Amino acid sequence: MIIKITQTDSGQRLDKFLAGSDFLKLSRSQIQKLIEQGLISLSGLTVSPHYILKLGDIINIAKNISAVDKLFLKKNSVGSLDTKIKIIHETDEFLVIDKPAGLAAHGLADYTLADWLIKQYPKIKQVGDDPKRPGLVHRLDKDVSGLMVIAKTQAAFNSLKNQFKQRTVNKQYTALVYGKIQKDSAIINFPIKRARAGYKMAAWPATVKGQPAESGRSAQTEFQVKQRLINYTLLKITIKTGRTHQIRVHLSAYGNPIVGDNIYGTAKTRIQNKKLGLSRIFLIADRLSFADLANQRQNYKINLTQELKNILKIVK
Secondary structure, eight states, X not given: OEEEOOTTTTTSBXXXXXXXXXXSOOOHHHHHHHHHTTSEEETTBOOOTTOBOOTTOEEEEOTTOOHHHHHHHHHTSGGGGGGGOEEEEEOSSEEEEEEOTTOBSSSSSSSBHHHHHHHHOGGGGGXXXXXXXXXXXXXXXXXXXXXXXXXXXXXXXXXXXXXXXXXXXXXXXXXXXXXXXXXXXEXXXXXXXEOTTXXXXXXXXXXXXXXXXXXXXXXXXXXEEXXXXXXEEEEEEEESSOOTTHHHHHHHHHTOOBTTOSSSSOHHHHHHHHHHTOSSOSXXXXXXXEEOTTOOEEEEEOOOOHHHHHHHHHOO
């Protein structure tokens, strides 16, 4: 199916436009999944669900979106996600969870981590500095899983927020990227800013031929190679800053996009993502360390999900 955007339709977000139409009759979160999987594209290119439509844009809806696809989406959206949230540790002051891929931390999705928190902990609505993000001091991208700490009291929120600001919280990730990285370790320090298209971030080298390059916010991503495969590299990653999509955009700019990432990948890797059948980004926040209110260091660790383990068994 092809939809051409008219003047009346321009200015709307892609996901909201389709959710409000009769073309698919799916919820916004279900449409977002189809966009992220590349089944809905813009002139054949994968874009963000948040892309702002312009006059003359062409939306391509794949012919293979069948009734089975729609049924799968309905079974795997909204309420089913809260059963996948694992509580790793809980005290009177904080909660550490393993957020599943597919669940947004907050925002306009049909169901978010913020919704779950309010349902499970009604008093948490009073914690934080934004009622739309109760107790949340950091976030993970929707299609990234892993450890998150959530404040249950205002004192804990203030302490954790300050630790993130002072960069004393230690967060480590595991990622599988395309290509074989030769260096055993490196620090990527490309500045990051919003791309000209407006729906994603972009990174450039700090200097080009000895001259300052495009401006942007400073960002540092450190990686160490855990395993080299023929066409892939498994990395351990530590971030020094917390910019939007930082790990994804840095590795893409470095020339090694993350497996499963259709937004920051290339045309070739998007094709390979589809062949692998991965429903998420191969990026997991598997280490987290911070100080509690008694200034005692809290350390947490989780393993790869079974889905990610299965991918490692089939890639070369």
